[in-house]
Amino acid sequence: MVTRYLKRGLEPLRFAFGTLSVLPVRVNRWDRPTAGRAITLAPVVGLVLGGLAAGFATLLAWAHAGSLLAAVAGVAALAALTRGLHLDGLADVADGLGSNRPPDAALKIMKASDIGPFGVLVLLLTLLAQVAAVARCFDLGLPKGAFALGLAAVTSRAALLRGCADGVPSARAEGLGAMVAGTVPRLRGAMTTLLTVALLALAGWATARLGQDQLPLALGTVVSAAAGLGLAALLLTHCLRRFGGITGDVLGAMVEISATGSLILWTLFAAATP
Template sequence: MPTEPRLADGVRLALTTFTTAPVRAGRVDRATAGTAMALAPAVGALLGVVLGGALLLAGALAPPLVAAGVTVGLGALLTRGLHLDGLADTVDALGSYRRGPAALEIMKQPDVGPFGVVALVVVLLLQTAVLAELAGRDAPAALAAVVAATAAGRLAAGLACRRGVPAARPEGLGALVAGTVGWGAPALGALAVALLAAPAVPGRPWQGPLAVLAALAVAAGLLRHLVRRFGGITGDVLGALVEVVTTLSYLGLVLTG
C-alpha cells in the first residue's frame, strides 16, 4: 500500500479508536493498525487540548471541583467510555485470580464485578481530584499537564502493541494491533510526551517529564504481568493501560508541582 493512503487510513483509525470523532472509516488491516497505534500519542495530545480547554473554561465559570467533574465526564463522553470499560474488565479478570482463557472469559462478560467497580471509582475520583487542583493553577501549566497526561495514556497503548508482545485472542482489537509497532515510534512518542510535560511544573521543567516517564515505566511492568496472566494483550488491556498511565501521570504532575 502506498505510504500516503496508509497514513491517512492510520489517522482515521487512530481517531475512531481513541475518540468519538465523526471520521469516515478507511482501510483496516494490520499495517494500518500499526500506523494508528504509532499515532496514538498525537491523538491523545489533541484530545488533551480539548479537555484542558474545557477545564480552564469551566474553571472560570464554576468552582474547581465542578470544573474537574465536567472535564472527567467530557473525557468519558469523547472516548465512549471504552478505556474505562477496559479498565473495569481487566481488573475484574485480575481479581478473579484466573489465568489464560478462564480470565479472558471473565473479561468478555457484559457486567462489571466488584473489583472493576472499585477500580472505576478510584480512578475517576483521583482524576477529578487532580483536575480540581490543576484548575486552580496557572493556566498554561494546567493545560500542559492535561495534554501531557492524556498523550502519555495513549502512548502506553502504542507501547503495548510493540513487536514481540502477543495477542491474547486470535480475534478482536488485540489481534489486529498486537506486534504492529516498532521501537522507533514509541521512542519518539516518549520524547514528545516528555517535552509536553516540561511546562506543567513551572520552575522545575525536569519534574514533568520525570512524572510521565515514571508512569510509563509502571505501565511496562503492568503490561508484563498482564501478558503473563492473559497470554497477551486485548482491547481491554489497552484501555486499562490508557487509564492507569493517564491517572499516574496526573498524580505525578500534581505531587511534583
C-alpha cells in the same frame, strides 16, 4: 497520483482517531500495517482529546464554577470523547485479574458485559484520584489545571506504543487487541515516546508564569510522564503473565493507569512550584 498518496498517508490518522475517539472519522483501511502506523500516532489523538477536555474544563474554572466542577467536567469530557472505552477496559481487566482464575476463564470474565466488584472498586478509585488531582491543579492556576489534563491524555496514549510493540502477543485470535498487537516496531515506538516526552517537557516549561523558575516544571513533566508510562508497562507485564497476551481491555487499562499516575505526580510537582 499526489492525491492518492496523500489519501493513503492519511489512513493511519483516520484509523487512530476512528478507533481511539468518538470523533466522526471514517476508517477506510483495516489491516495490521495501517494499525501499526495508527498506534504510532496515538499521542496525536491524545493531544486533540486532551486539548478539547482542557479547554472545556478551563472555561468552567475561568467562569468561577469552581476547581472541583472543572475537574469533573475535564475528566468526564475525556471519558465521553472515547465513549468510556478505556474506563471499560480498566474495569474488565480489574475483574479478570481479581478473579484469580486461569487465563481462559479470566478472559471470559473480561469479555462479559457486566462489571464485577473488583471492576467497580478500581473504576471508582481511579476516577476519584483523577478528579482530585485535576481539581488541585486548577486550584494552583488555570495553566496548571489545563496542562494536567493535556499531560494525562497525551502520556496515556503514548503508553499504547509499548502495549502494541513488536513481540507483544495477542491473548485472543480476534478483536482490536489481535489487530494491533505487535504492530509497532520497538525502535519507532521508543523514538516516538522520547519525542512525545520532550515536547511535553517544553509544554510544562511554558506553564510557569513569567519570571518563575521554569526548569522544575519541565523536569516534573518528564518525571510525571515517565511514571505514567512505567506504571502502564508494569501492568502490561503482569497482564502478559496472567493472560498470555494483550486484549483491547488491557490497552484501555494501560491508558487509564498511565493517565492517573502521571496526573498524581504532576500534581505534586505543580504544588511544589510557586
